[in-house]
Amino acid sequence: MDDANPTVTAELPRTPARRISRRRFLLGAGATGVAGLAGAAFLARPWDALAGPASPSHSDAAASAAGPLVLITLYGGNDGLNTVVPYGDSAYHAARPTLGYSPSQVLDIGDGLALNPQLKGFQSLWNAGQLAIVRGVGYPNPSLSHFEAMDIWQTANPVDGSGAGWVGRWLDATGDDPMRAISIGATLPLLLRGDTQSATAITGPRITLPGDPAFQQAFAALQDPGSDRVELSALVAACGSELLEVQKQLDALPSPASVTGGMATPAATSETAAGALSGQLQTVAALINAGAPTKLYQVSLASFDTHADEKTNQERLLAELDQSVTAFLAALGTGSHARNAVVMTYSEFGRRPLENASGGTDHGAAAPLFVVGRTVHGGKFYGEEPSLTALDANGNLRYNTDFRSVYATVLERVIGVDPVSILGGKYPTLGFV
Amino acid sequence: MPDQIRSDIALLYRRAGFGLHADELDQRTGAGYEAAVEEVLAGLGNAPDPAGDAVEVPVFAPYEQPTAAKGSPEALATRKAADRTVDEELVALQLWWLDRMIVTSTPLREKLTLFWHGHFATGAAKVRDAKLMYLQNQLFRTAGAGGFEALTQAVAKDGAMMLWLDTATDKKADPNENFAREMMELFTLGVGNYTQADVVAAAQAFTGWTYNRAEYRYVFRPAQHDYGVKTYLDHTGTFNGEDILSIAVNESVSAHFVVAKLWSHFAYPVSPADPIVDDLVGAYGPSLSVAATLRAIFLHPAFRSPTRRGGLIKQPIEYLAGAARALGLDARLEPQDGAAGAAGPAGPAAAAASATTAGPDGVTLPVLATVLGQAPFNPPNVGGWGQNAYWLDTATAQLRLEAAAALARRADLTQVEVAPASDRLAAVAQLLGIDGWGPTTTAALSPELGHPVKLVALALTAPEYVLA
Numbered sequence: 098m099d100d101a102n103p104t105v106t107a108e109l110p111r112t113p114a115r116r117i118s119r120r121r122f123l124l125g126a127g128a129t130g131v132a133g134l135a136g137a138a139f140l141a142r143p144w145d146a147l148a149g150p151a152s153p154s155h156s157d158a159a160a161s162a163a164g165p166l167v168l169i170t171l172y173g174g175n176d177g178l179n180t181v182v183p184y185g186d187s188a189y190h191a192a193r194p195t196l197g198y199s200p201s202q203v204l205d206i207g208d209g210l211a212l213n214p215q216l217k218g219f220q221s222l223w224n225a226g227q228l229a230i231v232r233g234v235g236y237p238n239p240s241l242s243h244f245e246a247m248d249i250w251q252t253a254n255p256v257d258g259s260g261a262g263w264v265g266r267w268l269d270a271t272g273d274d275p276m277r278a279i280s281i282g283a284t285l286p287l288l289l290r291g292d293t294q295s296a297t298a299i300t301g302p303r304i305t306l307p308g309d310p311a312f313q314q315a316f317a318a319l320q321d322p323g324s325d326r327v328e329l330s331a332l333v334a335a336c337g338s339e340l341l342e343v344q345k346q347l348d349a350l351p352s353p354a355s356v357t358g359g360m361a362t363p364a365a366t367s368e369t370a371a372g373a374l375s376g377q378l379q380t381v382a383a384l385i386n387a388g389a390p391t392k393l394y395q396v397s398l399a400s401f402d403t404h405a406d407e408k409t410n411q412e413r414l415l416a417e418l419d420q421s422v423t424a425f426l427a428a429l430g431t432g433s434h435a436r437n438a439v440v441m442t443y444s445e446f447g448r449r450p451l452e453n454a455s456g457g458t459d460h461g462a463a464a465p466l467f468v469v470g471r472t473v474h475g476g477k478f479y480g481e482e483p484s485l486t487a488l489d490a491n492g493n494l495r496y497n498t499d500f501r502s503v504y505a506t507v508l509e510r511v512i513g514v515d516p517v518s519i520l521g522g523k524y525p526t527l528g529f530v
Numbered sequence: 531m532p533d534q535i536r537s538d539i540a541l542l543y544r545r546a547g548f549g550l551h552a553d554e555l556d557q558r559t560g561a562g563y564e565a566a567v568e569e570v571l572a573g574l575g576n577a578p579d580p581a582g583d584a585v586e587v588p589v590f591a592p593y594e595q596p597t598a599a600k601g602s603p604e605a606l607a608t609r610k611a612a613d614r615t616v617d618e619e620l621v622a623l624q625l626w627w628l629d630r631m632i633v634t635s636t637p638l639r640e641k642l643t644l645f646w647h648g649h650f651a652t653g654a655a656k657v658r659d660a661k662l663m664y665l666q667n668q669l670f671r672t673a674g675a676g677g678f679e680a681l682t683q684a685v686a687k688d689g690a691m692m693l694w695l696d697t698a699t700d701k702k703a704d705p706n707e708n709f710a711r712e713m714m715e716l717f718t719l720g721v722g723n724y725t726q727a728d729v730v731a732a733a734q735a736f737t738g739w740t741y742n743r744a745e746y747r748y749v750f751r752p753a754q755h756d757y758g759v760k761t762y763l764d765h766t767g768t769f770n771g772e773d774i775l776s777i778a779v780n781e782s783v784s785a786h787f788v789v790a791k792l793w794s795h796f797a798y799p800v801s802p803a804d805p806i807v808d809d810l811v812g813a814y815g816p817s818l819s820v821a822a823t824l825r826a827i828f829l830h831p832a833f834r835s836p837t838r839r840g841g842l843i844k845q846p847i848e849y850l851a852g853a854a855r856a857l858g859l860d861a862r863l864e865p866q867d868g869a870a871g872a873a874g875p876a877g878p879a880a881a882a883a884s885a886t887t888a889g890p891d892g893v894t895l896p897v898l899a900t901v902l903g904q905a906p907f908n909p910p911n912v913g914g915w916g917q918n919a920y921w922l923d924t925a926t927a928q929l930r931l932e933a934a935a936a937l938a939r940r941a942d943l944t945q946v947e948v949a950p951a952s953d954r955l956a957a958v959a960q961l962l963g964i965d966g967w968g969p970t971t972t973a974a975l976s977p978e979l980g981h982p983v984k985l986v987a988l989a990l991t992a993p994e995y996v997l998a
Contacts, residue, residue, distance in 0.1 A: 298925035323970025330993035454701035
C-alpha cells in the first residue's frame with residue numbers, strides 16, 4: 098500500500114531498541130513532575146548563592162581531576178549490614194537470628210567486618226587496593242520513605258529532597274554540552290535534572306535513527322524551537338534536538354563506541370534484560386573507551402527493598418553488582434580517561450538492624466557505600482562503623498559520615514568542580530580518591 | 531464555536547479514553563461538551579463493554595504449591611518451568627489489556643483502570659503470578675469508579691497486593707512494615723501526613739492477614755493477629771486492618787491527596803495544596819466518590835482552558851494504545867479485522883482473534899511500552915510512574931520515534947493516501963484525533979507529504995500528538 102515510500106519501509110528497524118531500560122522511581126524535577134504530590138514544602142534552596150559566576154568549564158576541570166565518575170544507584174534501600182557485615186559484633190547476631198551471616202560464610206576484610214559472600218570480586222578489588230568503603234553514610238533525621246529518601250540523596254538536600262538534582266546543579270553551572278553527563282536507561286532520575294539543564298539519557302553507545310535521510314531531515318526540522326511551541330511542547334522538541342546533538346557527538350568520537358570485549362551481552366527480552374546492570378555498564382565502558390568527554394555516568398540496579406525473603410534476593414542482587422562492576426573494570430581500556438574512572442554506589446537508605454518475621458528487614462538509615470577504581474585509595478575504610486547498640490528512636494543506625502562529604506570528595510577529586518558551589522556549604526573531603 | 535466544541539470533545543476523549551476517530555467526533559459535536567462528558571461517565575461501573583469483553587482472557591495454569599525440597603534439583607526444575615509459564619502468561623495478559631484498551635466501548639473505565647494500576651502500583655516481577663495480576667486488574671475495572679474506601683479495602687486484601695507488599699507474611703511477633711507504610715505514603719495520605727509510630731501501629735493491625743494462593747482468596751488467621759490497643763493517627767482502640775484503612779481514607783488530607791492525584795492524571799499535575807483541589811473535594815464528598823470527582827474534573831473550566839490544556843504528556847501506554855486504535859492495529863500491530871481506520875472500533879470478531887503470539891518480528895505494543903518505560907503489569911516500584919518530565923528526555927525522544935515508525939509502517943493509511951497532497955496533513959490530524967498542526971510542525975512535515983508512512987511516523991512524534 099505504500100509504494101510511495103519503499104525506502105522508509107525497508108529501513109525502519111525490525112526491533113525497537115537494542116536494550117530495554119530499567120525504570121526509575123523518580124519524577125522529574127520542577128513543576129511539571131508529580132513530585133509536588135508528596136506534599137513536601139518547597140523550601141528555599143540552600144545553594145541559591147550558586148546564582149553567581151559559573152564554575153570552571155568542564156574542560157578545565159577535566160585537566161585537574163580524575164574522572165569520569167560512574168554512579169550506580171541501588172534502588173529500594175540496600176541492607177548495609179548484610180553487605181559489609183559486622184560479623185565480629187554480637188549485637189549483629191542478636192538482631193539477625195535468621196538473616197545473620199556466620200563468620201565462616203563471609204569474606205573477611207578486617208576490623209571485624211566482612212563482605213557478603215556474593216562480593217568475591219569486590220574482595221579481590223579490596224585486596225588490590227582498588228575498593229574503598231565509606232561507612233555509616235547518612236544525614237540528620239533520616240527519611241524512611243523510599244521516595245523522599247531517594248530525593249534527598251539525589252538532591253543533596255537533607256531537609257526534604259526538594260529542588261534540583263546535585264548533578265543537575267553542576268550541569269546548570271557549566272554550559273549546555275549534552276555529553277557532560279549521561280544516564281543509561283530510558284528515563285532520567287532527579288539526580289541528573291537541573292533547573293535549566295538536564296543530562297542525556299541513552300540506551301546504548303550509539304544512536305541510530307530509523308528512516309532515510311529525507312525522513313531524518315524532517316525529524317530534525319520537527320525539533321525546531323518554533324515560536325508556536327511553549328512549555329511542554331517546547332520541551333518535547335528540545336529533547337528531540339538534544340537527541341540529534343548527542344547522536345552527532347557520539348558519531349564523532351575519536352574511536353567508535355561499540356560494545357565489545359569480555360562483558361556478557363544481555364539478552365534482548367523485555368523481562369530479563371530490563372536494564373541488566375552489566376549491559377548498562379557495558380555501554381558506559383564502550384563510551385569511555387571511545388574517548389567520550391563525559392564526566393559523569395549514571396546506571397542503576399533495583400529491587401533492594403527486601404522486606405521479605407531477604408537473603409535470597411539480596412544475594413542475587415549483590416552477585417549482579419559484583420560481577421557487573423568487576424567486568425566493567427576489566428573492560429576499561431588503558432587510556433588515561435579509562436584508568437581514572439571511579440565507580441561509586443549509593444542507595445536511599447540502609448535497613449533496620451532488627452530483622453522482621455518475614456525473613457526480611459524494614460526501612461533503615463545509615464549504610465556503607467563502595468568506591469571502586471584504579472585511582473581509588475582502596476583497601477581502607479573511611480568513616481566509623483555505626484554502633485549497633487546506640488540506635489536512633491526508630492531502631493536504626495545513626496550516621497557518622499555526612500553524605501555531602503562523599504559528594505564533596507567526588508565533586509572535587511573526580512569531577513573537578515568546587516563542591517561548595519554545588520553543595521551550598523563546605524563539607525570535609527574524605528581522601529578515598 | 532462548533533470547532534471549539536469539537537476540540538474540547540477530542541480533548542475529553544484523549545484524557546478520558548484513547549482518542550476518537552474524526553467521524554466519531556463529528557457525531558458528538560452537535561450534542562455538545564456536557565453530553566459527551568455524560569457519555570464517557572456512563573461507561574463506568576457495570577456498563578456493558580461487549581467489544582472489550584470479547585477480547586479473550588488468557589488461560590492461567592492453576593497455582594501449584596511447590597512440593598520438592600527447597601534447593602533440590604527437582605525444585606529448581608519445577609521453578610524454571612513455572613517461571614516460563616508465568617512469563618508466557620504475563621505476555622498474554624499484557625496483550626489482552628492493550629487489546630482491550632484499543633477496542634473498548636467504555637474507554638474511561640480502561641483509562642481509570644490504568645490510573646489505579648499506577649496508583650496501587652503492583653509489579654509482576656515480584657508477584658510472579660499472572661492470574662493474580664489479572665484479578666487485581668479486574669478489581670480496578672469493576673470497583674475503580676465507586677467509593678475510594680471500598681476500593682482501598684478490596685485492594686488491601688487483593689492477592690497481588692498482599693504478595694507485592696508482603697502483607698501476606700505479616701506476623702504478630704515482628705510485623706513487616708511494607709504495606710502499612712506504602713498504604714499511607716502512596717495510596718491514601720501522602721508523605722508527611724503520618725509518623726513512624728503510625729506505621730508501626732498499622733503494621734500490627736495487619737498481622738494475621740494471609741492469602742490462600744491455591745484458592746485465590748484472602749484468609750484471616752486470628753492466631754497471628756495482634757489484638758492489642760493501638761494508637762493510630764490520633765485515634766486509639768483495638769483496631770484491626772479494616773479499621774486502619776477506614777481511618778486513613780476518611781482523613782481530610784486523604785481527600786486532597788486522592789483528588790489531586792486524579793486531577794494530575796486526567797488534567798495536569800498539581801500538589802494536594804493546589805487551590806483547584808479545593809474546588810473538587812466537595813464532589814469527592816463523604817462517600818469518597820471517584821465517579822463524581824471525575825465528572826467535576828471534566829466539567830471544571832481549567833480542564834479545557836486554553837492555557838492549561840497543554841499541561842500533560844501522554845504516558846507510553848496511552849500513547850501506544852491510542853495510536854494503534856487510530857491506525858486500526860491491534861496489540862500485535864496487526865490489522866484489526868474489519869476495522870478500517872474510519873470504520874470505528876473493531877468488532878468482537880477482531881478481538882476474539884487475539885492469540886497470544888507476537889507479531890512477525892516480535893514487536894508488540896507491550897514490548898514498545900516496556901522499551902519506553904511503562905511495562906504494563908510491571909511498574910518500576912510501588913510509586914508507579916511519574917508524569918510529564920518523567921517521559922521527556924533524549925532516550926524517550928529516540929524510542930518514541932522508533933515506536934512511531936513501527937506503528938506507521940503496519941497501519942492501513944488509505945485515508946491519508948486518498949487525500950490530495952495539500953490535504954494530507956489535515957487527513958493525518960483527523961486520523962489521529964487531534965485538532966491540527968502548528969506552523970513549525972506543518973513546515974517540518976511538508977517535504978514528506980508524498981510519503982504517507984513517513985508522514986504518519988513523523989506526526990506521531992510531533993509535540994501536538996505527544997501531548998495528551
